[in-house]
Amino acid sequence: MSPVPEHPTRPRIGLLDTARGVALIAMASYHFAWDLEFFRYIEAGTTAFGWWKMYARGIAGSFLFLVGFSLVLAHTPAIRWRPFLIRLAMIAGAAVAITAATAYAMPDGMIFFGILHCIAAASLVGLLFLRLPPIVTLIAAAAALAAPWFLRTSLFDTPWLWWVGLSETIPRSNDYVPLLPWLGPVLIGIAAANIARTSGLLARLASGPHNNLLARIGRHSLAFYLIHQPVLLGLVYLASLIFPAPILAPEAYLNSCVASCQASQGESFCTAFCGCTLKMLTEEKLYEPLQSGAIHAAQDERIQTIAQQCTAGAQ
Numbered sequence: 001m002s003p004v005p006e007h008p009t010r011p012r013i014g015l016l017d018t019a020r021g022v023a024l025i026a027m028a029s030y031h032f033a034w035d036l037e038f039f040r041y042i043e044a045g046t047t048a049f050g051w052w053k054m055y056a057r058g059i060a061g062s063f064l065f066l067v068g069f070s071l072v073l074a075h076t077p078a079i080r081w082r083p084f085l086i087r088l089a090m091i092a093g094a095a096v097a098i099t100a101a102t103a104y105a106m107p108d109g110m111i112f113f114g115i116l117h118c119i120a121a122a123s124l125v126g127l128l129f130l131r132l133p134p135i136v137t138l139i140a141a142a143a144a145l146a147a148p149w150f151l152r153t154s155l156f157d158t159p160w161l162w163w164v165g166l167s168e169t170i171p172r173s174n175d176y177v178p179l180l181p182w183l184g185p186v187l188i189g190i191a192a193a194n195i196a197r198t199s200g201l202l203a204r205l206a207s208g209p210h211n212n213l214l215a216r217i218g219r220h221s222l223a224f225y226l227i228h229q230p231v232l233l234g235l236v237y238l239a240s241l242i243f244p245a246p247i248l249a250p251e252a253y254l255n256s257c258v259a260s261c262q263a264s265q266g267e268s269f270c271t272a273f274c275g276c277t278l279k280m281l282t283e284e285k286l287y288e289p290l291q292s293g294a295i296h297a298a299q300d301e302r303i304q305t306i307a308q309q310c311t312a313g314a315q
Helices: 014-038 050-074 081-105 115-129 134-150 159-164 179-199 201-206 213-218 221-242 250-261 267-283 287-292 301-314
Strands: none
Touching (some): 014 050, 014 213, 050 115, 081 115, 115 134, 179 201, 250 267, 250 287, 267 287, 267 301
């Protein structure tokens, strides 16, 4: 979850780089908790509910706010098309790489429209608001935030429209950040930057410290985003080889599966799906190998077949 820094020929604002650094560290802490959950060191569904869910949304919102704020700084008084298109290509390329990697490694939770996809799309939309009065931009931001509450329809349930964010059926993904409502924080950032620019606040922010550790991390946010999770995931995997997580009892597996499933599906579906998978895994003598890590769900066709059959049955 990370915006690309402004073009280096423009003067940087240390406070914004520091804010990016704080958000990056927060993001890494959330992903580390997700990795612990993935390797069954903590209860499944932990990072999808309650405080952890709000924490993740706050991190995503902060990055998107900074995207909007930075967009104004980078393209005032005029849009600099070459740097913009280079930045857009970098983000879009990284987003495509993440989609391809997750489609291979974890197809059940493939990231088809995550934070980088959203940043790319929202940056394009944001160009339309750079010169508009802040009040107009804030009204549009409110509309974007409210849209999923009032405009959801089955017409958007097709996979080609999931990126919009108005589907009645929420698709399963390990990082789903649709344009609506997440365009909202970007527009708020654009409005805030224009207010700061016209009020003189921006000049005061530019005079602040800019060479602390967090600011240096913030200046390389895209690289940090792409590198940190493979590193964390690899470290937790190595730890699991030495200190493997205990095998869940069937009852604990069922509760854990339902809790994790309910992050994206209804209770009745999850109860039926998890009960079905437990039954079939046990019958096929796959339960203990799966829990011990001897086989991996994303790489074993038998597990994929069971998941597909149980999904069809639960629906």
